[in-house]
Amino acid sequence: MNIVIAVDSFKGSANTFEVADSIEKGIKRVEQSAVVTKLPLADGGEGxxxxxxxxxxxxxxxxxxxxxxxxxxxxxxxxxxxxxxxxxxxxxxxxxxxxxxxxxxxxxxxxxxxxxxxxxxxxxxxxxxxxxxxxxxxxxxxxxxxxxxxxxxxxxxxxxxxxxxxxxxxxxxxxxxxxxxxxxxxxxxxxxxxxxxxxxxxxxxxxxxxxxxxxxxxxxxxxxxxxxxxxxxxxxxxxxxxxxxxxxxxxxxxxxxxxxxxxxxxxxDRILNLIKLEEYMKNADLVITGEGKVDSQSVHGKAPIGVARIAKKCGIPVIAVVGSEEANIVDVYNQGIDLVIDIINKPMSLSEAMNNAPELIENAGEKVIRAFALKNKTLKMKEEIV
Known part of the structure; x- marks a missing residue:
């Protein structure tokens, strides 16, 4: 399984490298043989x-x-x-x-x-x-x-x-x-x-x-x-x-x-072109992106949407790991992200979430790969029935 991780920073709690490393650790809990390519990402801001x-x-x-x-x-x-x-x-x-x-x-x-x-x-x-x-x-x-x-x-x-x-x-x-x-x-x-x-x-x-x-x-x-x-x-x-x-x-x-x-x-758009993200996606089975918060502003030039658009052009599923999300993010899904996974797993304060970001992101990484594996398992079962 080939996985590309291209995530923006979670501002105030983890930079792009730390977020990607934590997601990879979560993946490896389930799929130790997965080949993971991590690309640092930013949209013009921090990082x-x-x-x-x-x-x-x-x-x-x-x-x-x-x-x-x-x-x-x-x-x-x-x-x-x-x-x-x-x-x-x-x-x-x-x-x-x-x-x-x-x-x-x-x-x-x-x-x-x-x-x-x-x-x-x-x-x-x-x-x-x-x-x-x-x-x-x-x-x-x-x-x-x-x-x-x-x-x-x-x-x-x-x-x-x-x-x-x-x-x-x-x-x-x-x-x-x-x-x-x-x-x-x-x-x-x-x-x-x-x-x-x-x-x-x-x-x-x-x-x-x-x-x-x-x-x-x-x-x-x-x-x-x-x-x-x-x-x-x-x-x-x-x-x-x-x-x-x-x-x-x-x-x-x-x-x-x-x-x-x-x-x-x-x-x-310029940064994704410069780092040649599309080249890395050619052999990918899954793309993981993300940022600190997904909301109504995310569709206006934010990193995860840029990643999703390229992934969709390549026909690759996209899962976003985020620090938090608005109640209604239908526009985000309409732009090509297949699933958004929030790292928060229980009621907690913002400071608690930020202090425990590495562990929470790692847990989310495990959820990503389990959700993807479930999809593949379901498709295989359908093929066997047919």
Whole structure:
């Protein structure tokens, strides 16, 4: 039996490698002879660097950069094919870098992400992949642009500070000192969302709450982004507010479009193509995918759906192992996943589930292979009857 495991991380509890290892252990309880191929996976968020560096035999670099709240953090980036840099903004400006009680989208900055881009330029790469999922920020990429040389000054001609709150002070935007190597480098943005910068479907309203914003806060944040967008139009003749993906990562998508001449792509589609997932599926009997939570948003560019679509094209059954699921996931099933198995096996708190994730995922892995074996046994029995 040949099994391909391609799972995203369970954010906060297990990375893509740990999830895959636990599922494999569960499989081996039942089918010790199973041949298991594990492929690290991400959709542009946390784990993007690891997924591509591992799959494509790249190498890592580490940089000390400015974290989301202005502190120093060590962030890694990857190099693949000798001249393509892989950057995940989650490494430098991600939500996982902040304690729950410290979440504050008015204060957080993308400056560290800009520093990672600059480090890649210093290395001399010709192309940069920027994964922009998992952000802690709502600054429209202004911090990133500052790190690359763009100046945002207030009415006193002083450089503004960090965070969305500082956008209110922008009076003058000067891109004359933007790192010109950007113009000689292809920037491809990997995102799993298509939200515009502003409005009810924009960065602040949709993603602000998970970054610590209240209902009142999202209204204020949205107005700050609108004011900034108008400044871009007035002073630089740049209009990106309504572009698809501009609202990704608290507006970092907008910043990359405005100052880095970037193109935005479906993160999971590009990554699955880069790791050549379809090649691994040719001889597979079963594909196992998964992520931390399956819900109504999963059909919009999330990793398991991307995996399922390729598997269905190859005529291979797909089972998803997830940390949790919504009550109604019919859309997920309609996209090609045959069965969703939740790792929760008894009433428990979120913290208990996260602390026991390896064991719970391993148990789910056993359920996967037993369910698949039952299907095959049933088909064999029907053939014998006929």
């Amino acid at each position: 993007t660097v690891d997924a591509l560096v591992t799959a494509l035999n790249g190498k890592y670099f580490e940089e000390e950069v400015t974290g989301p709240l202005g502190e120093k953090v060590t962030a890694k980036w990857g190099l693949i094919n000798n001249n393509i840099a892989v950057i995940a903004m989650a490494e430098a400006s991600g939500l996982t870098l902040i304690k729950k009680e410290d979440k504050n989208p008015f204060k957080t900055t993308t400056y560290g992400t800009g520093q990672l881009i600059k480090a890649a330029l210093d290395y001399g790469v010709k192309e940069i992949f920027v994964g922009i999922g998992g952000s802690a920020t709502n600054d429209a990429g202004v911090g990133m642009a500052q790190a690359l040389g763009v100046s945002f000054k207030d009415k006193y001609s002083q450089e503004i500070g960090f965070g969305a709150e500082a956008l209110a002070n922008i009076e003058f935007i000067d891109d004359s000192k933007l790192d010109r190597r950007i113009n000689e480098t292809k920037i491809s943005v990997f995102s799993d969302v298509k939200n515009p910068l502003c409005g009810k479907d924009g960065a602040s309203f949709v993603y602000g709450p998970q970054k610590g914003a209240s209902n009142d806060d999202v209204e204020i944040l949205d107005q700050l982004l609108k004011k900034y967008g108008r400044k871009l139009e007035e002073q630089l003749d740049i209009n990106i507010m309504d572009e698809e993906g501009a609202g990704a990562a608290g507006g970092l998508g907008a910043g990359l479009l405005a100052f880095c001449n970037a193109e935005i792509f479906s993160g999971i």
